[in-house]
Amino acid sequence: MWNFLVNTLSIAYVQLVILCLFIWYFLSHRKDPRMPVSRVGIIRMVILLLIFLYFLMSWASGIRQALAEAAVFGMFLINLFLLNQLILSRVERPYRDALDAYCRDPQNPENLDAIWSAGKRFYYLRYVFSSIFSGETPTRFLHEIAAxxxxxxxxxxxxxxxLTQHFISLKGMIAYLEGLLAQDEFLPQEFKDLVQKELQEFQKHPWVEGQINEYLRLSLENPEKIHNPEWSQLWEKTSATK
Incomplete structure (x- = not known):
């Protein structure tokens, strides 16, 4: 059985058929909107195809038997790498589904658990070889990478x-404080009720909500505008005149 498998994989046409199957899969894989498309990955795929074609043409040119076998072995290595990429893509899909589910319902803690479980499985598998040569404990390296x-x-x-503004906003802050307030077991109930009422009253004012949301936006995008608006305006004018 093992000899039959080795002999089958040693046939150049078999490697070519396997490559065509991988190409078909990855082309259909790119159409999946859940999966990110990397330009680096596309360039790497093109380079691998060119190398495979070089091996195939070398094998078909009637070179010596040893070189022909080396060319077929090179095709096998490329297909082996593509098989690894296929496995990674299959493991990545549940992770992307978990991310999409979390974005639809970010307040459900089960979605975060699903993200961590599927994401850890994906990144552990993706960087398992890198962890061996990382110079530190593989489990620690993989955990830090995944996190x-x-x-x-x-x-x-x-x-x-x-959904970024859903969290970085007055409503997001109020929801966060309400969650902390409900979880704190050491605060008296009278204090919780009082703070809860004040929070509800505070977020009812549209002017306050607009100003706080603007402050949060500036603190993330242009923090210099908060305390030095004149300097920021001068910088914008200088940049516009260039």
């Missing part, structure tokens, strides 16, 4: 869905 990437992916997903 950082998942956090960035959540922020990017919220930004793409236009």
């Amino acid at each position: 950082g990437r998942i956090r960035d992916d959540v922020q990017d997903s919220l930004r793409q869905h236009g």
Whole structure:
């Protein structure tokens, strides 16, 4: 059985058929709106295809048997790499689904659990070889990579869905304070009721809400405008005249 498998994979036409199947999969994979498309990935794919064609033409040119076998082995390595990419894409899909579900219902804690579970599985598999040569404990390296990437992916997903302002706003701050207030078991109930009432009254004023939302926006995008508006205006005029 093993010899049959090795002999089958040693046929150049078999490697060509496998490559065509991978190309078909990745072309259909690019149409999935949930999956990010990287220019670097496209360039890498083109380079791999060119190398594969070089091996195929070398094999078909009637070179010596040893070189022909080396060319087929090179095709096999390229297909092996593409198989790894296929597995990663299949593992990534549940992670992207979890991110999309979180953006639809960001207040559901189960969605965050699903993001962490699927994201950890994806990034652990993606960087498992890098962790071996990272110079530190592989588990620690993978945990740090996964935590950082998942956090960035959540922020990017919220930004793409236009939900950043949902959190960075007066209503988001009030909801956060109300959640902390409800979870604190050491505060007396009278104090909780009083603060809850004040928070509800505070967010009823449209002028206050607009000013606080503007402050939060400036603190993220242009913090220099908060305390130095004259300097910021001068900088904008200088940039406009260039």
